Amino acid sequence: MRWINTKPTRGAQLALMLLPFVLLIAAYAAGSAARLAGNANDKLLPNFVGFADAINRLAFLPDVRTGDYLLWSDTAASLMRLFAGLGISTVTALLVGMAIGMLPYLRALLTPFVAVISMVPPLALLPILFIVMGLGEASKIALIVIGVAPTMIRDLALKALELPREQIVKAETLGGSSWQIALRVVLPQILPRLITCVRLQLGPAWLFLIAAEAISSDSGLGYRIFLVRRYLSMDVIFPYVAWITLLAVLTNFILDQIRIAVFPWSQLEKQG
């Protein structure tokens, strides 16, 4: 049989899915054991006991200086910034993207502008943001918005443009005005794409968040990682990275489940 036609069974699929993770953990364990055997005080690759210690200290014991449970207060601070940034981007992208996709005048006005803006490297703007908006939350949220909103706008505008012309014409023959067509034909078909779009922007959003926190902050997951870097605390950095990854993966998964639950037809389309 051709390779392109051989498919794994369900069991094999599960095993294959887990394999890379198991391999990664095993490779790390081996490397850590080797280094610790050479030098018991090695800080570069701590073993899993070291991780458990650090996690226990950060998640379940109050910090001696502030009395906070650091992992949770960092997570809350970061997620607040992340979701504020993503939320503002999502609403902007939906409104502007749909308008560009539907209205030729706005398309002529904004398409080139948004295309240029989306090419500005957001991190290069960070100093400006700090100068203009101060070092508080606003500048960090603004960085996320500047980083992800232009791409989302372009994606949604394209998606609105991609709707078959026939559908729009059909809606016109059913008596729809521009507003009604936006509300009943374009918006519902764009929303599933909007969710997918947010999922794809989760990575960049985290990137900008951590960059902003690394440079100026007093809390947050990115702040903590860059703080403990000075003490080579790999036992903190690794769990934090894993935790950020887990948060991103969970958000991604939940968003997709929301899409399937709220827009069942979008899943049918995919299968069809």
Add this chain to the structure above:
Amino acid sequence: MSELIIENVWKEYGDQIVLENISLTVASRAFVALVGPSGCGKSTFLRMLLGQEHATRGTILLEGEPLPAEPRPDRGVVFQRYSVFPHLTVLGNVLLGKELIASKYKAKLFGPARRSAIEEARQLIAEVGLSGAETKYPAQLSGGMQQRLALAQALIMKPKVLLLDEPFGALDPGTRAEIHTLMKRLWNETQMTVVMVTHDMREAFTLATRVVAFERPRDRPEEKERYGATITRDISIWPPRRAGEFSHFSPDRDGPVVLQGPRRDDPSSSPSGDR
């Protein structure tokens, strides 16, 4: 009355002349089939009747009035594809026209208004043979069912003119024959004038009262751009077919056909169940 008068209409895209001097008067309640080779401008012509495209020269009158420059509810349409909305159920698709007309800002109906609209939509859904599929999404319907849904969706607006662009082109012959029966019945029962583009001569002569052929008189490659298509044949079916009238000549051909039992294009009702 819904008479269409097309007078000396030309359509050009840039340098390319697509249609050349088309004049045609379509009587009220007529059923015109448009045939012609691929690329000769049949869809373009239909889009002009719809208001989606505009004639470069010439005029189109509906009931003596110049055609509005935009698609309107008085002219319904069914395309070969993408005629129904994938995000709405069968019921939602048929209901949409009612909701857009009745509710200017929310485009949704509530309470008794909604109930009566649903009642009307259900009747129409039954009319086209989709009873029982009201809660399904288009992706769950076969091609034939989707086209019947598109018909119901257009008909709820009670259009004066119904425009069809190869609506049944992708269906198998059996399913197509069934939809022809439905189409004939709908045309007999409603007041509308129908213009249908088709590549199937048999379909044209089974359904239409008049078959009009578009063709480029000169089709050598170097002349193609400079000469558009014109009407080369205009055949009225004889003995004449008239909407809503029983034909004494050939009741078999034009009489109402009663169809019972499950339809061929409904997978859930096919005897083997696996189509």
